[in-house]
Amino acid sequence: MKEYNIAILGATGAVGRTMIKILEERNFPIKDLKLFASSASVGKIIRFKNKEIPVQEITNDSFVNLDIVFGAVGNDLAKKFAPEIVKSGAIFIDNSSAFRLQDDIPLIIPEINPEDVQHHNGIIANPNCATIIGLMACYPIHKINPIKKITVSTYQAVSGAGNKGIDELEDQTYKLSNNQKNITFSVFPQQIAFNLIPQIGEFEKNGYSKEEMKFVHESRKILHSSEFEVNCTCVRVPVIRCHSESITLECTNEIELNKIKNVLKKFNGIKLYEPYPTPLECNDQDLIYVGRIRKDPFNSYTVNLWCCGDQLRKGAATNAIQIAELLIHDKSL
Ligand SMILES: NC(=O)c1ccc[n+]([C@@H]2O[C@H](COP(=O)([O-])OP(=O)(O)OC[C@H]3O[C@@H](n4cnc5c(N)ncnc54)[C@H](OP(=O)(O)O)[C@@H]3O)[C@@H](O)[C@H]2O)c1
Known part of the structure; x- marks a missing residue:
């Protein structure tokens, strides 16, 4: 099975940490996992499967060679990094509300409107938890x-x-x-x-x-x-x-x-x-x-x-990972 290069922006937050747990639980096919957070978290180590992954700060080349970037940061940071992520060729699945109502960006609950995933231009939004x-x-x-x-x-x-x-x-x-x-x-x-x-x-x-x-x-x-x-x-x-x-x-x-x-x-x-x-x-x-x-x-x-x-799982992390699974099964990734 193909494996993917994944990153999480906001890996130390409530949603980010839940995402790491769920990626492991669902055995998501990961080749490499990069964890990003603020400068205050640089040096922290987070366990994923049998690996210890250091938290990094985002730099100019952070998004090179990635397939999927999960966003678990606030609106401002999501807006700041989205263009760079899309330019690098990765798909950005974002938990913030920055892009949810934009016409050209699908807003997906996989059990309800999975077909909308096909119409993305590099960004897919996760709906609000409520x-x-x-x-x-x-x-x-x-x-x-x-x-x-x-x-x-x-x-x-x-x-x-x-x-x-x-x-x-x-x-x-x-x-x-x-x-x-x-x-x-x-x-x-x-x-x-x-x-x-x-x-x-x-x-x-x-x-x-x-x-x-x-x-x-x-x-x-x-x-x-x-x-x-x-x-x-x-x-x-x-x-x-x-x-x-x-x-x-x-x-x-x-x-x-x-x-x-x-x-x-x-x-x-x-x-x-x-x-x-x-x-x-x-x-x-x-x-x-x-x-x-x-x-x-x-x-x-x-x-x-x-x-x-x-709301940290189905309201955020799980829903985002299900969206990524749709992309994989769709073979669009
Ligand atoms: N919490 C929920 O139930 C929920 C549900 C649905 C959607 N959301 C959305 O998901 C996003 C994350 O929410 P959260 O609840 O996980 O927030 P959080 O617990 O406050 O975590 C925020 C994350 O952003 C990181 N961060 C802050 N400044 C940064 C910077 N300059 N560069 C890189 N990373 C930075 C933080 O890193 P540090 O630890 O280093 O500060 C942390 O990992 C938000 O857009 C929120 O609206 C949340």
């Missing part, structure tokens, strides 16, 4: 009973803001548990320990946060539908890992619960989990768990559900 988890739960239902409108409230873990999000929750929790008064915050806009915050990202002019509007725009792009209505509220909660979502779906035809449960049970990537999953149960695995499936008591076209998924 969008991936929510759409995975909605799509099987959409296939048997087209959805007109999604109303979703998210309950998003602090690791969604990276390693520093985890540190901030742990630091505040320790201080509050030890009667210390000097609570500080910089990652989240308010204290997150023993609290929740109905804001993720800046607010836009329409009153919705950036994270909420990502769900709207990205789900329309993935489903190739500009008519699809999405109404989203994103909330940060003091959970370390795994996002949860409460979703209401308004469908075209009357809801038949048995059919919905059956289609969810059979869908690759979903676990029907009744009565309900919690974030702790979904930790460190790739399935989206779905429960609390019930009809709206006043509208026979509407169904409610609850889902949880590991």
Whole structure:
């Protein structure tokens, strides 16, 4: 089997480290793995299979001879390095939101729109983590009973803001548990320990946060539908890992619960989990768990559900690696 030269930008971060673990778990065919991070991480050693790989800083010739570069850095760095990566001939699979809505860049959830992978020009975007988890739960239902409108409230873990999000929750929790008064915050806009915050990202002019509007725009792009209505509220909660979502779906035809449960049970990537999953149960695995499936008591076209998924895995690292696997199986690489 052909083997590939791979690099990860942001290899020391929450997504980057998860990616290294999953590349090993899935036995991705790697010839050489390069790990890049900031200058602060140069010299760190990360274990991959039986090798110890030193973390490097990005230089002018970092991307030479690479087949795939996985991006696990913020938007600014993704935008800065993307042209160099594409010029070098590698394919950039990016986790940031820098390119997601660009027309010539595919935005892929492999279980939903794998065919879009063929239309890339060197960059492929991984959707937002809350969008991936929510759409995975909605799509099987959409296939048997087209959805007109999604109303979703998210309950998003602090690791969604990276390693520093985890540190901030742990630091505040320790201080509050030890009667210390000097609570500080910089990652989240308010204290997150023993609290929740109905804001993720800046607010836009329409009153919705950036994270909420990502769900709207990205789900329309993935489903190739500009008519699809999405109404989203994103909330940060003091959970370390795994996002949860409460979703209401308004469908075209009357809801038949048995059919919905059956289609969810059979869908690759979903676990029907009744009565309900919690974030702790979904930790460190790739399935989206779905429960609390019930009809709206006043509208026979509407169904409610609850889902949880590991946003570092299926919401980021696993989805990106599945995209790379599509490229390999497609023989376009
Ligand atoms: N966390 C999630 O659940 C999640 C889900 C979906 C998408 N994403 C997206 O994935 C990306 C990474 O997020 P994350 O949560 O993994 O963030 P993170 O934990 O803060 O990690 C950021 C990574 O970027 C590296 N970095 C920072 N400055 C750099 C520089 N100048 N040159 C090279 N590397 C540099 C960091 O290296 P050092 O360790 O050396 O600082 C670290 O490896 C972001 O775009 C985020 O929006 C995150």
